[in-house]
Amino acid sequence: MFILSVRLRGGGVSVVWRVAGKKQKSGEKECQETPHHVMVRSGSGLAFSLPEGFGTMCWIMRMELVKTFRFEAAHWLPTFAEGHKCRRMHGHSFEVDVAVSGSVDPERGYLIDYGDISAAWAPLDAKLDHRLLNEIEGLENPTSEMLAVWIWERLKPLLPMLEAITVHETCTSSCVYRG
Ligand SMILES: [Zn+2]
Numbered sequence: 001m002f003i004l005s006v007r008l009r010g011g012g013v014s015v016v017w018r019v020a021g022k023k024q025k026s027g028e029k030e031c032q033e034t035p036h037h038v039m040v041r042s043g044s045g046l047a048f049s050l051p052e053g054f055g056t057m058c059w060i061m062r063m064e065l066v067k068t069f070r071f072e073a074a075h076w077l078p079t080f081a082e083g084h085k086c087r088r089m090h091g092h093s094f095e096v097d098v099a100v101s102g103s104v105d106p107e108r109g110y111l112i113d114y115g116d117i118s119a120a121w122a123p124l125d126a127k128l129d130h131r132l133l134n135e136i137e138g139l140e141n142p143t144s145e146m147l148a149v150w151i152w153e154r155l156k157p158l159l160p161m162l163e164a165i166t167v168h169e170t171c172t173s174s175c176v177y178r179g
Contacts, residue, residue, distance in 0.1 A: 064101040064163060067117040070094065071129040075142040078134075089132075095168035096121075096151060100161040112161060120158040124151060144169045148177035 071094050077086040098121065104111050133142035138150050144167040152165045156179065168174040 062101065063104050063111045064099055065111055065114070065117075066097050066099045067114050067121075069096045069098065069118075069121050069125065071096075071125055073128055073131050073133050075133040075139075077141070077143055079141055079143075092169050094128075094147075095174075097164070097166035097168070098151075098155065098159070098162070099164040099166070100159055101163040102161045112159075117159065120155055124154055144173070144175045145177070148175055152177050152179055 072091060073094060074089055074091045076089040077084075080086045098117055100112055100117065102111055127136060133139045133147070136142070139146060148165045148167045151167070152162065155165070156162050162179070164176055164178045166174050166176045
């Protein structure tokens, strides 16, 4: 069996395939994710070979993409105990992983342009980089946790596929927020 095209429509999928040189079309099928599909690249497009029993399965190619950004900023943490080192003003080279996920359009063959993630991030970088985070509205208590939420709330409207924000405060400490 040789799959010619796959189109996702909402929760359904339409597949055109060729058996022994004859073109056939599935119509709409209920989507069920299975681990059995095999993807092969053919010419300039994508083709899919599926095992027998295709009638009960459909094709979904879910992906998660991660784009990492860096910025330098100072902060101090007012909710820590007096005398704790985090109450003193200090700086970090923050790293933020912006993860998006979804089903790849089989005709485009990609989930999202990384440049779209960068464009959504740019206004936040302007607010965060080389700043004292405590002075930013909404970040008066700029723990990594609060920063992750702050970033999520500003990116989610621009990136509906946003899946997770990971804030790395140091090389060994990070926090993940999934909305
Ligand atoms: Zn710190």
